[in-house]
Amino acid sequence: MGSGATGAGRGARPTVTRRREVSDASARSLLTTVLGEFVLPQGEPVWTQTIVDVLGRFDIEEKSARQALARVAAEGWLSSERVGRRVRWALTPPGRRLLVEGAERIYGFGSGNQQWDGRWLVVMVSVPETKRELRHRLRTRLSWAGFGSPEPGVWVSPHVGAEVEAKSILEDLALTSEVMSFIATYGALGDVQRMVAAAWDLQEVADRYEGFIDQFSGLDTRTPEAALRAQTRLVHEWRRFPFLDPQLPGELLPSKWSGSRATQLFNDNHSAWKEPAQQGWRELLAQQP
Known part of the structure; x- marks a missing residue:
């Protein structure tokens, strides 16, 4: 070709x-x-x-x-x-x-399913208040990488392997000389759930999951055309969640976490709609001269 x-x-x-x-x-x-x-x-x-x-x-x-x-x-x-x-x-x-x-x-994405050994990655990086654009870029990129910030200048993740991505981000932003990192367990002082609530807006993520559940529950997909439409929209909407959800371990999430229900719904629907959606695609191809 x-x-x-x-x-x-x-x-x-x-x-x-x-x-x-x-x-x-x-x-x-x-x-x-x-x-x-x-x-x-x-x-x-x-x-x-x-x-x-x-x-x-x-x-x-x-x-x-x-x-x-x-x-x-x-x-x-x-x-x-x-x-x-x-x-x-x-x-x-x-x-x-x-x-x-x-x-x-x-x-492979599934909210609330991650195994965890209790260790945290802590990244401390200092950016002067006068460098607002740099602060914004740092916040945006670390947030996309799943980090949360419970206090100014402090970023945490329950995934210690995320240090590789954090290092890449800080190198891109020329901030490696302004940073410290630690791997540690949470101590006896303070409340870990309060720290999680300060670091991530889990309610916003939960609301997005609830919207996903409402949108993809009970759809009529009895024709290949309907299945193609539903499957495309299902995957298109689900693609967002690996970048919206910090993928915290289950013990750090609220009870009755909607992400777990949304994950099950996605997996069930995707499996049920796969073959009829592919049939709808084949029919679309056959329409072309």
Whole structure:
């Protein structure tokens, strides 16, 4: 297959950012979901019109769908081949690898299921009040990495392995000379639940899970078309949670944590809808001349 102007080198890695992962629904993010859920497992090139048609089911206009294809191809996810007046798209090897990694993260994610040995990673970093933009970037990136801040300048995580990502963030922001880190257990003074409440807004995360449960409970998916729509939206919405939920161990979460129920609902629905959704995709492909 020719790579075309939008092709990517085999050694390149597609561009992806966490900001895009948690952005509002868009043509580009819906396209990413479709690529991972349907194009990846089928392993075959897909016509432009097929992408336009499936995104149109989510009120994405044709112009926006075509622009999304061009952007994703420019980022190295897709290569193009012209056949007469039409264009078809195939995943590049780097794009395929990235989607496989994303699928593993999405399908393997489960809130409240993490095993924990009781140890905390504590990162202390000092940024002057006058450097507000730097403080904002630090807060944003550490929050995306799952850290919480119970006190100014103090960041904590129950995942001690997150130190690798914290180090990368601090190096990017040129803050390694202003930081200290510790791995420790919580002592006899103070209340760990109060610290957790100060570090993370778990109520906001719980509300998002409740909304997910309301949205995907009791849907009518008796036709392949309905299953395709439901499965696409299900995965698209679930993709956000690994970046919204700090994935705390169960003993640190509120009782009756809605994330556990949402995880079960996602797994049950995704399994039940998978084959009819794939059938809906095959029917969509068959409609193309």
